[in-house]
Amino acid sequence: MILSTCQRMAPALVLYFIASASIAQPVSRESLAHAEMLRARAMVGSNAMAIVTSLTTEVGPRLAGSQAEARARVWAIKTLTEKGFANVRNEPFEMNAWERHEEGAEILTPYPQPLAVTALGGSVPTEEDGLSAEVELFETLEDLKRVPAGSLSDRIAYVGHAMQRTQDGSSYGYFNKARTSGPSIAADKGAVGYLIRSVGTDSRRFPHTGSLRYQQGVPRIPALALSNPDADQLERIAEEGKTLSVRIKVDSSEVPAAQSGNVIAEVVGREAPEEIVVIGAHLDSWDLGTGAIDDGAGVGITMAALELIKDAGLAPRRTIRLVLWGAEEVGLLGANAYRDRYEATLGQHVIGSESDFGGGRVWKVTADSHTDAGDALFAEIARLLAPIGIAPGSDDQPGGGPDLYPLIAAGVPTLRLHQDGRDYFDLHHTADDTVDKLDAASLDQNVAAFAVFAWLVADSEVSFRSSRE
């Protein structure tokens, strides 16, 4: 027992001694004590679950640019105002929205039966009767790329490679190219329709939606995802070598000049209010589920973390800004709008971190620090996160959530609280993304991590980006 306790404590102690021995403390003892208090309070129960339950119940699905997303902003403004945050505001922007009306598919030959499908976000509609055609199957996107132009005339192309389950979700970037780029690659070969195996790790009859990106100058063809069991079925039938034909149906429309917006709230800094620590999540969701893991969880975690700091009566040196981005799912539109609006002050954005990977526990923390003081502060953060099961990592690309990509490109450093995502892609972008899938204790651990990190950085003078290179 004693041995195992010692083993578990060892890395934290080592970090502590290194931090205290080699350089001046990057934060005060008082500040560290506050961080420990925040961690303890979060771990015994935060408001994260209540917040995500409220959002997913009172708003439900909230597709980018829709009336439902507008209701989510009203919900957010009301909730943030009631919680007593400063500078609560909506920062609107315009976008071209997309709406799903109807969708379906069925096998016509050789074995007639319905298929569980969903249109990819942005898919053009089919004719009203749908589109019937033979299916040509490809194991991977690379196989599809290899066939000659024109060789898929009047066919529906299908790409079947299956996503793998990983803790860090890293295979998503690879496999979602079949979804994003596949439709135009198929169209370029002459295909009239496009089907993929869902980019998901479950074996449930929930198809996974998500954005596609039509290429300029290539015909736009309707594109849908099959649930994994339906993809298995299609492949099993195709193996028999008989003519496989399906009918697909999509009814969808575009909504030009639709409204979206980013909702913002702050705890204002007591000494350097113009220096900003950004935390947040995206407020929009896909339309099939109620957006609990994607990204109600992130909204709950980051809002509850800021609430914890505020309710403890703590005023950090710098401002902590909570951003609930709009229209993330359809191309980081809110993130781009934020970058444009704050272009002049991005140099004063100290660090950013988004929560957008569901409700699983944080198991690793990384930061792209470029200063000794940043490294030292990171070590303090890591020391405080170790007791709640979070290990520091050093192998990270700058990251911290998709809505930070435009800020990263503008030089804003990020810190990343890596969540365990082994189950995330079971539910991601499906109708089954609902609040019953979340675990309050896991959310609380995330809240603890966000509160500790945001507080310590905001209460310090540390910069992560004065150039060391």
Add this chain to the structure above:
Amino acid sequence: MILSTCQRMAPALVLYFIASASIAQPVSRESLAHAEMLRARAMVGSNAMAIVTSLTTEVGPRLAGSQAEARARVWAIKTLTEKGFANVRNEPFEMNAWERHEEGAEILTPYPQPLAVTALGGSVPTEEDGLSAEVELFETLEDLKRVPAGSLSDRIAYVGHAMQRTQDGSSYGYFNKARTSGPSIAADKGAVGYLIRSVGTDSRRFPHTGSLRYQQGVPRIPALALSNPDADQLERIAEEGKTLSVRIKVDSSEVPAAQSGNVIAEVVGREAPEEIVVIGAHLDSWDLGTGAIDDGAGVGITMAALELIKDAGLAPRRTIRLVLWGAEEVGLLGANAYRDRYEATLGQHVIGSESDFGGGRVWKVTADSHTDAGDALFAEIARLLAPIGIAPGSDDQPGGGPDLYPLIAAGVPTLRLHQDGRDYFDLHHTADDTVDKLDAASLDQNVAAFAVFAWLVADSEVSFRSSRE
């Protein structure tokens, strides 16, 4: 190790000594040796998984009285003929069928959002625009029964009690009354529509369908099931006390004089071919999934068991008859047709057992034996099933599968191979009932049990029903 092996063997040995000491062996040593061989062959791999995969792939969903169910009979005749069984035949009957065309629901107030629903089998349609009304919530069916007649005028009634997870599935009989009887009870109180929490144990956004039974003389109102997460959502919203109104939509139709049928195949008895051991499963399924656990699994298990006996070159004393009943889901119509057709020979039906509880392992065997010879044979069967994890039970009502109810009422004894059904009602009657949910090794264990039991009874002269009472 030795101790634990001894403990495990003990019950089987006791049974064996009792059986050999007290009365004459009910079956020959040779017959027992064949049963052991059948068990061994099944356990190393049967055709059950291949059969259910073929049925669910080449036919898919097969609603009672539909064209798809007719294709399932064609599949069955072809498959059974290819396997070389005797007397392969379809025994047709007429029925009033029901078809689902479209369905949906949404919350109108206070928080507009779609709901995942499915029409109960037999539900009348709504008007084309659907039906919008306030919802009155009841915790249980008993609560609904208690309100005065006329008190639900212009309302939609909702019954929310949740099914419990059990190994033997015993809570289904209790909870499915909300589905079967609820619509007419609600209509009797003046309700214009009816909603239930799905009779299922999962928390996935799959609503569970299943038959309703309208009462004579009561208005027929449209009736739907909400998925469990949607039922949670409805109840969460209702708790706030605001006016809760929903729109429900069902498009469905009746098909009078539709065709169904029972498909039959036999291994003919060498000495007493007129004496029948009935095994089987139902061929129809609900329309949402591909009917893998309900009841493709049973088709695979019982057909593979009979195939095993035939392929071993064994000819039992009596006939083993495989019956694949039609139209089970909508009221045991195939079972009734079978009873009517074979009324004159039911006295020669030695015993029956249906497999209709998914693909889980058998954990218990019971029989309603009414003779000493029957008890002795049951002890032999139990002894042979013990090594594959099956314990004899004695607490059983006559049972053995729903399609045997009409035969039980006519005095036919049954043997029941109780499957572990803890997960069964996660998938039962949902779109997610697909073949990927089945485990081949579990099916093989079921095949072993069916082959041992059917062989031993068919190769004996034992009767279970000469009256001992």
